[in-house]
Amino acid sequence: MTAHTQLHWTENGEARSALWRMDAGAVMPKTVVLADDRLTADSAYRLACAGTGLLWRSDFQNARQLLQAMARRIDQPKKTCAKKASGDAAQAPVPGAAFHAHRLAQSQRNRVLSAILIELDGDYGTALRRAPDVRQACVQAFGSAQGEASVISLRSLQGAVGAFEWRKNGVEVPGMGEALRIYPHYGVFSPVRGEYVDLVAHAPLPEALKAQSVAFDVGVGTGVLSAVLARRGVAQVVGSDLSERAVACARDNLQRLGLQNQVDLVQTHLFPPGRAALVVCNPPWLPARPVGLLDQAVYDEGSQMLKGFLAGLRDHLCEGGEGWLILSDLAEHLGLRNREALLRWMAEAGLVVLGRLDAKPVHAKAQDSTDPLHAARSAEVTSLWRLGAAG
Structure with missing residues (x-):
């Protein structure tokens, strides 16, 4: 403010x-x-x-x-004057121009x-x-x-x-076959995209959790992923977020769900101190500048949070631990980032891909042919990347 x-x-x-x-x-x-x-x-x-x-x-x-x-x-259709381009006058498409x-x-x-x-x-x-x-x-x-x-x-x-x-009525999101009712606070993004929650609810847990049942939820937001991990049996979850609003929101939701003793919350940038058998992060999916509170959950200027998570992940994994990166490929379809860059950042951070789970979005915009970004949204896939430390 x-x-x-x-x-x-x-x-x-x-x-x-x-x-x-x-x-x-x-x-x-x-x-x-x-x-x-x-x-x-x-x-x-x-x-x-x-x-x-x-x-x-x-x-x-x-x-x-x-x-x-x-x-x-504002929303009434605008009249446009089409210009015909041919030969040398035709220009190559500008990456991300539509976005x-x-x-x-x-x-x-x-x-x-x-x-x-x-x-x-x-x-x-x-x-x-x-x-x-x-x-x-x-x-x-x-x-x-x-x-x-x-x-x-x-x-x-x-x-x-x-x-x-x-905040008064809450929103139901899928989790472990049973809906979790989450109560978003003002300025904290509501988990309306249920497919990423479902991926975390069903991905195979790493074997390292049997020896050290600790998970980090980096960028905790409403606390929904921390709640899913706790309900899956992780003994201790530590959720971190730089936003004071998000930490307060997560604390409220975890108390409502009776999970406050299983989940600790830390206000910090990226990782909490120490190492964990599982580190989960759902960073903003589009590399663009946020201009408001809710934008910060959608836009990650220069992919800073994504790069920071990948660069620091190895140092926060215990032996045999896994990092789960939940990321949509919408940025790739919009021409804002390419798959080669993502894989290069992983390799430069000393990480290997252990597996990947994919899900198609089910939200209304993916089906709306009048949306200006429909071509990209209809091709979008949300993935849970299972990452480990390279040998």
């Missing part, structure tokens, strides 16, 4: 300011105007495209409807739709007509307001409310 950044505007001839409450990476508007029910969707869209923030001063539900109308304007164009479009979309702003008072309340009570959701997402007024985009506020519902 940019905890000490103030947003400034003028209202009734007076200078006003409040805390800018947004995730890291969000762009604070340089210009803010007051907006109400008289503002048309076309005018709101033009102002938002120009980078102007719209501080809402009218009915809350009408702000939601305005946001939906702006989204329709980068998609991310740019999504970034622009998010910026425009984040233009509608809501002011919250010192306890996260709002005076807008027909506004829901968002105080509990905001406390869970951002901590105590400490009596300070703040401004947040309507979209981010909706995200906090959605995360509150996820």
Whole structure:
């Protein structure tokens, strides 16, 4: 959070300011105007495209409807002018071009739709007509307001409310033939891609666990993989994560599942201290720059976490131990990384591939032919790479 950044505007001839409450990476508007029910969707869209923030001063539900109308304007099909290329004028495809164009479009979309702003008072309340009570959701997402007024985009506020519902109701993911109910916290990625959990639930456990029943879960997130390993009989699991939110989320989930005595949690970068018979890591799958909290679970700029895991794995395996790398090949289909580079990093780290288990994704985007990245998503395979120390 940019905890000490103030947003400034003028209202009734007076200078006003409040805390800018947004995730890291969000762009604070340089210009803010007051907006109400008289503002048309076309005018709101033009102002938002120009980078102007719209501080809402009218009915809350009408702000939601305005946001939906702006989204329709962004998402309507664009007219394109096709250029015919031939001979020397034809250009070779740029690796990752479709992905980068998609991310740019999504970034622009998010910026425009984040233009509608809501002011919250010192306890996260709002005076807008027909506004829901968002105080509990905001406390869970951002901590105590400490009596300070703040401004947040309507979209981010909706995200906090959605995360509150996820945390209250939980989500079921497959594990050992019995669903695990996991409760994601705000800013911690929900384990909605069940195929990777299923791979960990059914991969053959290394023989070394019989002599030293210790496993590391690097990048613990919600704690779902730690829970699966504990339920598979691993006596001691140590989950690590650099994110304070993730460690708190994992602790909550493991307590709910009654596994808190079987799993220790450490806030650290990559590996906890010591060695283990099994080290599991599910790093972000796409080598691109994250711009928000949830992005950090999807994007790994320069494949830094992936490379760091591979480079340090050998030094954290006990004799006969295995490292399980859970990784989608979506980056390969998008032209962002190639299989040769992945295998080279493994070899340079003194690792050998002991085996691999594959699973096809079952999420909706893999079947959506209208998705801009459908060709890559439909070919995607998620793999559990069983790695050992080279002799």
